[in-house]
Amino acid sequence: MRRALFAAFLALLLCLPLLTGSVYYTNLASQALIAALFALGLNLLVGYAGLTSLGHAGYLGLAAYTSGWLMTHLGWGHLAAAAAALAFSTVMAAIFGLIALRAAGISFLMITLALGQVLWGLAYRWTGVTGGDNGISGLTRPQPFGIGLGDPTHFYYFALLVFLAVWAAVAIWVRSPFGASIRGSKDQPHRMSALGYNVWLIRWITFVASGFLGAVAGLMYVYYHQFISPHSLSLANSAEMLLMVIAGGAGTLSGPVVGAALVVVLKNVASAYIDRWIMLLGFVFIIIVMFVPGGIVAGLARVRRPRLQPTRPAEKPAPLEKTT
Amino acid sequence: MSAVVEVAGLCKSFGGLQVTRSVNLRVERGERHLLIGPNGAGKTTLFNLIAGDLAANSGSISLLGKPVTGTPTAARAQLGLARTYQIVTLFGRDNLLHNVKLALLGKSALRWRHWGSFDLDRTLSARALEVLDSAGLASKAQCALEQTSYGEKRRLEIAMALAQNPQVLLLDEPLAGLSPQERESVIALLRRIDPSITIIMIEHDMEVALAFADRITLLHYGQVILAGSRQDVVADPRTREIYLGH
Numbered sequence: 070m071r072r073a074l075f076a077a078f079l080a081l082l083l084c085l086p087l088l089t090g091s092v093y094y095t096n097l098a099s100q101a102l103i104a105a106l107f108a109l110g111l112n113l114l115v116g117y118a119g120l121t122s123l124g125h126a127g128y129l130g131l132a133a134y135t136s137g138w139l140m141t142h143l144g145w146g147h148l149a150a151a152a153a154a155l156a157f158s159t160v161m162a163a164i165f166g167l168i169a170l171r172a173a174g175i176s177f178l179m180i181t182l183a184l185g186q187v188l189w190g191l192a193y194r195w196t197g198v199t200g201g202d203n204g205i206s207g208l209t210r211p212q213p214f215g216i217g218l219g220d221p222t223h224f225y226y227f228a229l230l231v232f233l234a235v236w237a238a239v240a241i242w243v244r245s246p247f248g249a250s251i252r253g254s255k256d257q258p259h260r261m262s263a264l265g266y267n268v269w270l271i272r273w274i275t276f277v278a279s280g281f282l283g284a285v286a287g288l289m290y291v292y293y294h295q296f297i298s299p300h301s302l303s304l305a306n307s308a309e310m311l312l313m314v315i316a317g318g319a320g321t322l323s324g325p326v327v328g329a330a331l332v333v334v335l336k337n338v339a340s341a342y343i344d345r346w347i348m349l350l351g352f353v354f355i356i357i358v359m360f361v362p363g364g365i366v367a368g369l370a371r372v373r374r375p376r377l378q379p380t381r382p383a384e385k386p387a388p389l390e391k392t393t
Numbered sequence: 394m395s396a397v398v399e400v401a402g403l404c405k406s407f408g409g410l411q412v413t414r415s416v417n418l419r420v421e422r423g424e425r426h427l428l429i430g431p432n433g434a435g436k437t438t439l440f441n442l443i444a445g446d447l448a449a450n451s452g453s454i455s456l457l458g459k460p461v462t463g464t465p466t467a468a469r470a471q472l473g474l475a476r477t478y479q480i481v482t483l484f485g486r487d488n489l490l491h492n493v494k495l496a497l498l499g500k501s502a503l504r505w506r507h508w509g510s511f512d513l514d515r516t517l518s519a520r521a522l523e524v525l526d527s528a529g530l531a532s533k534a535q536c537a538l539e540q541t542s543y544g545e546k547r548r549l550e551i552a553m554a555l556a557q558n559p560q561v562l563l564l565d566e567p568l569a570g571l572s573p574q575e576r577e578s579v580i581a582l583l584r585r586i587d588p589s590i591t592i593i594m595i596e597h598d599m600e601v602a603l604a605f606a607d608r609i610t611l612l613h614y615g616q617v618i619l620a621g622s623r624q625d626v627v628a629d630p631r632t633r634e635i636y637l638g639h
């Protein structure tokens with residue numbers, strides 16, 4: 070069943086540009102893939118390690134600004150700029166991790182929020198480098214192997230390729246022994262220490278991996294928009310990404326993808342019909358939190374399960390007394 | 394013989410409350426050492442200090458001859474210390490097999506591996522099943538934790554600690570809150586523990602604890618009142634006065 074669903078989903082993704090036949094929807098799908106990339110990375114931290122971050126748009130900004138600046142100011146090529154942007158963002162994630170992981174829970178959230186706001190403030194005020202409110206524009210999309218990604222369909226397939234690679238990597242990682250220890254350190258950190266696990270290091274590695282994936286998403290974001298401004302690393306953007314993860318289902322593989330698609334579609338489709346589409350988004354989240362607190366994916370699994378396993382012996386009530 | 398656990402002049406206070414007052418404790422290899430004392434005597438705090446969950450204000454702790462006073466909890470576990478908790482502390486979303494496998498993984502270099510399926514790892518699963526079998530829980534291996542009884546959870550706690558092949562085992566009230574039948578199965582499990590493993594146990598069930606212990610330390614208001622062989626401590630009038638209350 071799961072395999073069939075996955076194959077159907079994959080087929081849909083592969084044929085999407087043909088099915089829609091319009092540039093608008095192809096671009097929408099690319100945006101959803103980029104948002105999903107970001108949500109996948111954030112979910113490692115929020116869903117698997119249990120560390121809720123509100124500053125994750127910062128990594129998107131770091132990677133986007135670094136590559137943009139290197140290309141426009143120093144004239145670097147795409148590949149070198151991308152590699153440098155990923156490396157720099159990951160190093161920054163490593164440093165931010167050292168600071169933020171001094172705490173867990175609400176204090177961790179506040180530190181990540183503060184660090185995200187510092188980056189936003191820098192992007193906004195350090196005009197000599199970032200262009201301030203105007204951001205960095207006039208960027209181009211790369212041309213891997215001579216294939217111009219300026220074409221929406223080409224870009225879509227490029228985004229799909231990156232998305233599938235990241236998804237596969239995340240799937241392997243969370244199922245690995247290390248992935249089991251990430252989950253364990255979310256559920257019982259004290260017990261994990263007593264069992265010999267270095268919980269701090271496990272969290273830090275997860276934090277850095279999550280930041281790295283945020284940077285990958287940031288590169289894709291700047292390629293897509295060919296423009297980066299402080300708005301992209303605002304608190305609102307971080308919160309929106311967190312909502313994608315939570316709405317879809319934190320700690321599941323497909324949840325963040327579903328959440329990202331939902332938000333992107335709502336944002337673009339609903340905004341065409343209603344002015345106050347953010348309000349609609351708000352209502353959708355309230356409904357999700359009220360009726361499927363584990364997220365859409367967990368909710369669907371609950372709906373599906375009784376049909377799959379019609380008789381569960383454990384659920385049969387045992388006779389209370391013997392009649393002899 | 395060298396001490397496996399040696400605590401000297403250990404002090405710990407929470408604000409103005411002194412819960413551990415210059416405690417000395419020496420436990421030899423293979424010894425069954427019982428910690429007794431009324432509620433609030435600082436027994437669990439002493440466990441937390443030895444395990445590394447709490448940092449001492451002063452004094453020293455050494456484990457298997459190595460000073461570990463400032464060593465993190467995980468490093469002490471790697472040295473050969475394992476513990477159970479007074480309040481059951483297990484991985485509630487997972488089945489029993491997964492719980493034991495996490496205990497095994499903690500002591501294995503495999504825990505740093507970022508690929509390959511944890512659930513499908515045959516070596517770990519096979520070893521975990523052996524551990525569960527030794528605790529009489531093999532038939533429950535695939536059960537979700539919430540479908541097990543309190544006694545089974547207690548046995549799982551002990552099984553997970555034993556899975557790590559510890560040299561020193563800290564048992565915090567392994568019999569607390571058990572029904573008579575469950576109590577028997579936990580006692581049987583405790584009796585089967587390798588005699589070379591050093592055990593420090595906190596337990597209020599005197600009938601069982603006294604039969605189990607070689608030596609006893611009596612704590613009261615964070616201080617060691619009395620330490621010695623089982624006979625000496627039981628015979629001492631202070632034990633009756635403080636602990637048994639008559």
